[in-house]
Amino acid sequence: MKTPFRLLIFVVITSITSCSSKNPDNTIIVKDKVSLIESYTVKDNVNTTKISDKGFSGKYVGLEFDKNGDVAHQFSNKVSKIIGKYLKESYSRGVFLKIDFKNTKIKTTGLNLKGYVEFVIDMPFIKVSKRNAFTGLVHCGTWVNQKSSILDVRVKTQLRNLKSISVGNTDQGYFKTPEGYKEYWIQFKHKKYQKN
Numbered sequence: 001m002k003t004p005f006r007l008l009i010f011v012v013i014t015s016i017t018s019c020s021s022k023n024p025d026n027t028i029i030v031k032d033k034v035s036l037i038e039s040y041t042v043k044d045n046v047n048t049t050k051i052s053d054k055g056f057s058g059k060y061v062g063l064e065f066d067k068n069g070d071v072a073h074q075f076s077n078k079v080s081k082i083i084g085k086y087l088k089e090s091y092s093r094g095v096f097l098k099i100d101f102k103n104t105k106i107k108t109t110g111l112n113l114k115g116y117v118e119f120v121i122d123m124p125f126i127k128v129s130k131r132n133a134f135t136g137l138v139h140c141g142t143w144v145n146q147k148s149s150i151l152d153v154r155v156k157t158q159l160r161n162l163k164s165i166s167v168g169n170t171d172q173g174y175f176k177t178p179e180g181y182k183e184y185w186i187q188f189k190h191k192k193y194q195k196n
Contacts, residue, residue, distance in 0.1 A: 003029060005182075007050070009141025010032075013179060016188070024085070024173060028088075028154065036055050036190065037127060037139060037186060046059075046061045046062060047059075047060050047061075047062075047075060047078065048069070049079070049082055051082060051086050051167060052084065053090065053095055053097065053125060053127070054124065054125060055099075055122070055123055055124035055125045055126070056079065056082065056086070056121070056122070056123045057120075057121070057122045057123075058075070058078075058079055058082075058120070058121045059100070059118065059120045059121075060072055060075035060117075060118070060119040060120075061090070061116070061117075061118050061119075062117070063115075063116060063117075064110070064111065064112075064113065064114065064115060064116065064143075064169070065113065070143040070144065071163045072117045072119050073119075073141070073142075073143035073144065073181075075119050075121075075184065076121075076139045076141065077139075079121055079123075079139075080138055080139050080148070080185075083099070083123065083136045083137045084135075084136050085137075086136055087133075087135045087137065087187075088135045088136075088193055090146060091130075091133055091135050091193055091194070092193070094132045094155065094194075095127065096125060096127065096128050096132070096133035097125040097126065097133055098125065098126050098127065098128050098132060098134045098136070098171065099123050099124075099125060099126075099134065099137065099171075099173070099185070099187050100124040100125060100126045100185075101123075101171065101172070101173030101185065102173075103120075103124050104121075104122065104124065104153050104173055104175065104185075105120075105122045105179065106120065106121050106122075106175045106181070107119075107120045107141070107177060108177040108179045109168070109179075110126040111113035111143070112166070112179070113144065119181075123185075132190045133189075133194070134187035134188060134189055135188075135190040135193040135194055136165070136166065136187065136188045136189070136190040137159060137185065137186070137187050137188075138162065138185075138186050138188070139183055139184065139185050140154050140155050140158045140183070140184045140186070141181070141182050141184060142180075142181070142182050143180075143181060144180065145180030145181075145182070146182065148182070151182055151184075154187075155184045157182075157184070158186065162186065162188055165188075165190060165191055165192075166188040166189055166190060167189050167190075167194055167195060168188075168189045168194070169189075169192050170186050170187065170188045171187045171188075172184055172185065172186050172187075173185045
């Protein structure tokens, strides 16, 4: 009776370790055919992200500000990199995606420029034709309820800068939470992947 149990434990451990890897920054990644789940802790801050062909979901819980500034808003940078990488990998394997900004949900809880905050981003994907796919994502926003006129200037600059690495049209989503988070998310066709 003990031998089959030990064999089962060995199989479970082997399967877990074979599909998990640990990065130098203590990021644990679990991969399968359609999803990547990532969870990591930096100081007291906890970040969890999940991505698949259906979409992205992520949550940051932790300090809103630290000595380096609006550390919670930096979660947007992480999200942008994860989604951009996934869109490119999907395109390369023949799965053509775009972010469904219409059904995207972004929420902040506790954003008061002090203490802890929860920052949640859910971006569903839509399967599209190769021609309508996007392979890049950037964001431009504010964590501290900056005036829209200032943000609009920054967005125009971001769109101009994108012209050097993108082709065709971009697609934008604008999101605002009651607590003052404002952000433009811009998906684009990366020249390196979609020049044709």
